[in-house]
Amino acid sequence: MTARRVARVLIDSPLPQLDRLFDYAIPDELADAAVPGVRVRVPLRTAGRVVDGYLVAIGEPDAAGRPLSELDAVVSPVRVLTPSLYSLARRCADRAAGSASDILRLVIPKRMVRAEKAWLAGTPTPAPDVDxxxxxxxxxxxxxxxxxxxxxxxxxxxxxxxxxxxxxxxxxxxxxxxxxxxxxxxxxxxxxxxxxxxxxxxxxxxxxxxxxxxxxxxxxxxxxxxxxxxxxxxxxxxxxxxxxxxxxxxxxxxxxxxxxxxxxxxxxxxxxxxxxxxxxxxxxxxxxxxxxxxxxxxxxxxxxxxxxxxxxxxxxxxxxxxxxVASRRVSPRVILSATREGESRGARVPSAAFAAARGALAEGPVLVQVARPGYAPVLVCAECRTPARCAHCGGPLHAARHGAVPTCSWCGRAATNWGCQECSSSRLRMASSGSERTADELGRAFPGVRVIVADGEHPVMHVDGRPALVVATRGAEPLAAGGYRAVILLDGDRMLLADDLRIGESCLRWWSNAAALAAPGAPVHLVGVAGPVARALATWTQAAYARAELADRAPLRMPPVVRVASVDGSRAAVEAALSSLKADVPELDAEAVLGPVPRDDGVRALVRFEYAAGPRVAESLRAAVVAQAISSRRPPKGRPPGARNTLKVRVDVPDLDL
Missing domain, CATH: 3.40.50.300 (P-loop containing nucleotide triphosphate hydrolases)
Known part of the structure; x- marks a missing residue:
């Protein structure tokens, strides 16, 4: 009797213990259709049901003659999983201590029968000809x-x-x-x-x-x-x-x-x-x-x-x-604007930037970049300046327009009878200006000039070359025909206060992308910001800023100088994973592990490691996730369930956020 071929199948499942190839016998009726790359359905004994998967390869029959379950069906004749795609998914998953099927789920769309039939019935796509x-x-x-x-x-x-x-x-x-x-x-x-x-x-x-x-x-x-x-x-x-x-x-x-x-x-x-x-x-x-x-x-x-x-x-x-690098260096004309002597230190738009906007509006559009959308994204107590919070859920309050009833940003409830928890005051103060409030203020300062708001709720892709004040949040700036005649970058000091390791990089990217929308020779005013980030923008030396950031992070062992993995879960599960990791990767020093520290639903630990140790660290953490998943399965009938020790691993977190 001739031995039947063996199909090696990757099961489409989020369970980490199933992230490997399973062997299935190919029945005679599926011998022609079962080819590498097709979608298949296979029985899963542990679950007692039929699941989806991908036929990765055809293997040799097992010499030991193991009894194998058979493929249940070939779903489609299309080879959606190419060998190179599987290799890439496998490499990426192994590097990140994850599952290949999770990556393939992002890449391979759900099967659409009509689209597939139309593609199979269509003529072959001709080779493109570039003239x-x-x-x-x-x-x-x-x-x-x-x-x-x-x-x-x-x-x-x-x-x-x-x-x-x-x-x-x-x-x-x-x-x-x-x-x-x-x-x-x-x-x-x-x-x-x-x-x-x-x-x-x-x-x-x-x-x-x-x-x-x-x-x-x-x-x-x-x-x-x-x-x-x-x-x-x-x-x-x-x-x-x-x-x-x-x-x-x-x-x-x-x-x-x-x-x-x-x-x-x-x-x-x-x-x-x-x-x-x-x-x-x-x-x-x-x-x-x-x-x-x-x-x-x-x-x-x-x-x-x-x-x-x-x-x-x-x-x-x-x-x-x-x-x-380009043979000819081109950079915008960046001006670091600050309040002049005699001006109010709280002035949001200094006189130099205001004058630049007024002059540029005679020629075309002016871009004003702000930090946040809305009217008043942040409200505080008018007496003690304590941030205003919702009495129901503790979320921050905001105002949709001047004089409007404050609304919670989390639960959406109106705070009609708000009172400060610190001083019992009932008066609120707007602590920030969003895109809509900025547009309102600039509209009054420049009467007769059209004002365009561009943010998440008001998406605008393009503006024409006529005079206009375009108030946009970072990343939502529309393109202007011929470029903006002036660019005003507001709220820079507030952006830099964000609690983020890479906030300097992010601000430089936001400002540089906005400055790149300026017309040749048009002024770009960065308001109220000094220091290395502002100098990098003014001199257009972003690569030098990145080198300086790397030099500063090296002695502190912060990413991307080293790689960082987060380990979340119950205390017992996290400590077991860290213990196995130290045994598997002995060169990790005493300062490699930070934590564990309490979190809302357990504890978290961070692991810092060199790039050379990455494969072994990822393999050890993945093994811990699989072991924990197996031990946390539902107990047999009649046995009382124990505490579920969950474990979640994320490799290459961008920030040391405990």
């Missing part, structure tokens, strides 16, 4: 960055400081110059017969890239991948990536895993944006996934931004990433 005009355009855009074109061709890892300017497309659409740079890199990769993956933080950046690539690459080769798509559209886009012809993928953080044919370029725009950090388990940042992908698949890797994160600067210092 000579598009190639010439791409060469012209890349030429000021000496060595960037050759780095793309040779598959290098590079860091590029994007030009801080806006550009106008032939149809009049305004885009950032960075979008033209990445679009040109993608055109060059596609022209050489390779795919390009462009990863951006949000839909605003994606729209700029799509506009920059429109007409320069064939429509059949441009693939959009983001969570705003409908389920059928996203699944159809995923199927297009699987086609054996190159394409250009533009998407958010999960697009870094796109299973494209012949990958030649992965580019990340603004890797310091928190939207590129994955909040779901195992929490692999798009930057780390891109680095692992470049090791596995080859191809070029480009980090581009107006600023340089300390994570990328560390790689540049190690020589792992090469810095590419």
């Amino acid at each position: 000579g005009e598009a190639r010439t355009w791409a060469d012209g855009v890349l030429s000021p960055f000496g060595g960037l074109a050759s780095a793309i061709d040779e598959g290098e890892r590079v860091a590029v400081d994007a030009p801080p300017a806006t550009a106008q497309l032939p149809d009049g659409t305004a885009v950032g110059s960075w979008a033209l740079l990445l679009a040109a890199a993608a055109v060059r990769a596609l022209a050489s017969g390779r795919s390009a993956v462009l990863v951006v933080p949000d839909h605003r950046d994606r729209a700029q890239l799509e506009a920059a690539l429109d007409g320069r690459v064939p429509a059949t080769a441009l693939v959009r991948d983001d969570s705003r798509q409908s389920s059928p559209a996203r699944y159809a886009a995923f199927l297009r990536m699987l086609a054996p012809t190159p394409c250009v993928v533009i998407g958010n953080r999960s697009a870094v895993y796109a299973p494209v044919h012949a990958p030649g370029l992965v580019a990340l725009w603004d890797d310091g944006d928190p939207l590129l950090g994955e909040p779901l388990s195992p929490g692999v940042h798009a930057r780390d996934a891109a680095l692992l992908r470049q090791e596995l698949d080859g191809g070029a890797l480009v980090f581009a931004g107006h600023t340089r994160t300390t994570d990328v600067e560390r790689l540049v210092a190690l020589g792992w990433v090469r810095e590419v």
Whole structure:
């Protein structure tokens, strides 16, 4: 009797103990359909049910003749899990002490039968043809960055400081110059017969890239991948990536895993944006996934931004990433504005910035960046300045407009009879100005000038070149035709007070991205801020600031100089995991573990470790999670349940937040 083939299956399950390949016998009726990469359904004995999974590989029959369960069904003939995608998911999961199925769940969309049938019935996608005009355009855009074109061709890892300017497309659409740079890199990769993956933080950046690539690459080769798509559209886009012809993928953080044919370029725009950090388990940042992908698949890797994160600067210092600079340095005209003698020290807009805005409004739009949306995001007691809190849930109170009843930001209840818990006063004071209040105040200061509010509740993508005051929160600034004639950066001192290890980096990124929207030669006023961050913006030396930050963090052993893992759970579970970790990785010193300290639902400990020890630390912590999950399973009938000792591990946390 001929031995049947064995299918090695990865089960789609969040349970850590199931994060391995299981062997199943392939029945004769599924012999032709059971091929690597397809979706399957398999019986799971421990659960007594049939579960979904991916057929990863076909293995040799077991010489010992073990009895194996059979595949229950092949769900679809489409090979959605390519070998390279599985290898990448496995590497990323192992690095982050997580499960490969958790990563694949982010990448492979839910099956849509109609979209799949249409794709299977359609004609094969032709190889894209990039015309000579598009190639010439791409060469012209890349030429000021000496060595960037050759780095793309040779598959290098590079860091590029994007030009801080806006550009106008032939149809009049305004885009950032960075979008033209990445679009040109993608055109060059596609022209050489390779795919390009462009990863951006949000839909605003994606729209700029799509506009920059429109007409320069064939429509059949441009693939959009983001969570705003409908389920059928996203699944159809995923199927297009699987086609054996190159394409250009533009998407958010999960697009870094796109299973494209012949990958030649992965580019990340603004890797310091928190939207590129994955909040779901195992929490692999798009930057780390891109680095692992470049090791596995080859191809070029480009980090581009107006600023340089300390994570990328560390790689540049190690020589792992090469810095590419423009032949001609371009920087905005940044002015550090402070109150002059005779002015009120509490003046929100100093006279110099006010005069610059008045003069610029005669020519076109002026951008005013503020820290927070709304009217009065923070209210305090008018007598003792104690922050106003909701009597029901303890959340902060805010006002939607002047004279409005305060409302809780957490539970939404109106605080009609509010009283201060410290001094019993019933009077409130607005302690901050949001985008709407700032727009109200500036509208009175500049009568007859239209005022545009751009924030999360009032999204604005573009403004024309007519005079206008555009009040925008950080990251929501619209593009202006021809650039803003002046940029006023408010609330900088308040932004820097945030309790965050990387707040200096974040502020520099927010301000630099806003300054890059200014027209050539237009003034950029940073109000009320001094120190290293302000100097870095004024001199446009963001990379030097990142180097200084690394030097300051090295003696303190703070990320990204070292890696940090958080271990959360019950005290018994955390202490057991730390004990195993110290035995598995003996070179961890006495200062490597911080905590455990009490949390709301248990305790938390932080583990600091060198990059060389990363694989063993992740393996030990993952083993602890699996062991804890097995021991915490539901007890057999008749046995009283014990206390559930939960354990959660997160590797590469960005901040030492105990």
